[in-house]
Amino acid sequence: QSALTQPPSASGSPGQSVTISCTGTSSDVGGYNYVSWYQQHPGKAPKLMIYEVSKRPSGVPDRFSGSKSGNTASLTVSGLQAEDEADYYCSSYAGSNTSFGGGTKLTVL
Amino acid sequence: QVQLQESGPGLVKPSETLSLTCTVSGGSISSYYWSWIRQPAGKGLEWIGRIYTSGSTNYNPSLKSRVTMSVDTSKNQFSLKLSSVTAADTAVYYCARDKVTLWFGEFKGYGMDVWGQGTTVTVSS
Numbered sequence: 383q384s385a386l387t388q389p390p391s392a393s394g395s396p397g398q399s400v401t402i403s404c405t406g407t408s409s410d411v412g413g414y415n416y417v418s419w420y421q422q423h424p425g426k427a428p429k430l431m432i433y434e435v436s437k438r439p440s441g442v443p444d445r446f447s448g449s450k451s452g453n454t455a456s457l458t459v460s461g462l463q464a465e466d467e468a469d470y471y472c473s474s475y476a477g478s479n480t481s482f483g484g485g486t487k488l489t490v491l
Numbered sequence: 492q493v494q495l496q497e498s499g500p501g502l503v504k505p506s507e508t509l510s511l512t513c514t515v516s517g518g519s520i521s522s523y524y525w526s527w528i529r530q531p532a533g534k535g536l537e538w539i540g541r542i543y544t545s546g547s548t549n550y551n552p553s554l555k556s557r558v559t560m561s562v563d564t565s566k567n568q569f570s571l572k573l574s575s576v577t578a579a580d581t582a583v584y585y586c587a588r589d590k591v592t593l594w595f596g597e598f599k600g601y602g603m604d605v606w607g608q609g610t611t612v613t614v615s616s
Contacts, residue, residue, distance in 0.1 A: 418602035420536075427585055427609055428528075428536065433602035471536050475591070475600025478549040480526070482536040 385410065385481035386472055393489040394462045402486045404455040404472030412453035416475035419448055419457045422485075423468045431470075432457060464490050493518035495586050495607035503580075503614050509573040513586030513607060520544055520567045526589040526603060527560070527571045529582040537582075541589050542569055576614045583609040 387405040394400035404411065404419075411417055417435045420428035430439055432448035435455060445460045455474075459466050467490045472483040499511035513525065527539040540550035542560040550558045554573070562569040573580060590601035 414600075416598075416600040418600070420603075427606035428603075429606070430602045430604045433590070433600075433604075439602070439604060473536075473538075473602075475598060478598050479552065480538040480541070480589075480600065482528075482538060485535040 386474055386483035388470075388472060388483040388486045390484070391487045391489065393491055394459075395491045396462050396464065398462050399458060399460045400462060400488065401456050401458045402470055402472075402488065404457070404474075404483050406453050406455075406474055406481075408453060410474040410476035410481060411450065411455050414474065414476055415450070417448070417450060417455040418473045418475075419446075419455075420471045420473065421466075421468045422471065428471065459488070462490050466490055493588065493605050495588070495605055497584060497586050497607045497610040499610060499612070501611055501613060503576055503612060504616050505577055505614055506575055509571070509576050509580060509612055509614070511571045511584055511586075511610065511612070512568050513570070515567045515569075515588075520562065520564055520569065524589040524591040525562070525569045526587045528585045528587060528603070529580075530585070530609075531579075531582040539571065539573075539584075541591065578614050581612065581614045583611050585609045 419432040422428040435450045436448040494516045496514045503509045521544045524541045526541040542548045557574045559572040586607045587603035588605040592599045
């Protein structure tokens with residue numbers, strides 16, 4: 383059982399926006415602003431998309447954005463494109479420990 | 492740019508020790524934290540632990556009793572040993588650069604920004 387809870391699936395049509403949630407506790411997501419999001423295509427290694435709740439690494443499109451409210455972090459993908467179809471994982475740094483969510487499969491309809 | 496490559500046996504017998512090495516190329520291993528993550532087929536990611544180039548480690552509490560990590564800065568490599576393996580340890584194992592800083596005792600995590608391609612380890616007799 384993952385420490386962080388994500389919905390198993392999400393979907394949207396091209397051009398639409400979709401938001402994926404990641405719920406933890408006050409000891410991880412709620413207690414620290416060190417939430418990251420990863421994108422993983424089938425058979426590939428994960429790719430860092432968001433760090434420190436809402437910051438994007440160089441090269442990540444600004445269609446990807448992150449936020450946090452209380453114990454829940456969120457990843458929003460705007461202007462959905464076919465290549466956004468992938469698994470998405472949240473991660474939280476809580477002290478010296480790190481945990482991942484169970485993952486959300488994003489389908490572009 | 493920095494690249495990571497995992498290496499090690501693809502098949503390990505139950506009760507034995509899984510040993511993997513991650514080689515860092517295109518940059519120095521020094522002054523960074525490095526993590527191991529695994530992913531069973533069709534399942535999610537699990538953080539195993541991290542090591543700093545000084546040798547300081549943090550392990551996932553659920554695996555701590557079986558995990559040992561080490562670093563060899565002269566070879567630009569870091570390693571993972573997982574003892575007493577069972578079929579539940581069958582997974583793709585990834586190494587990654589972990590952008591963590593330790594500031595007055597507080598860990599600040601900025602994500603794992605470089606990943607290896609992953610290596611499949613099967614535990615079976």
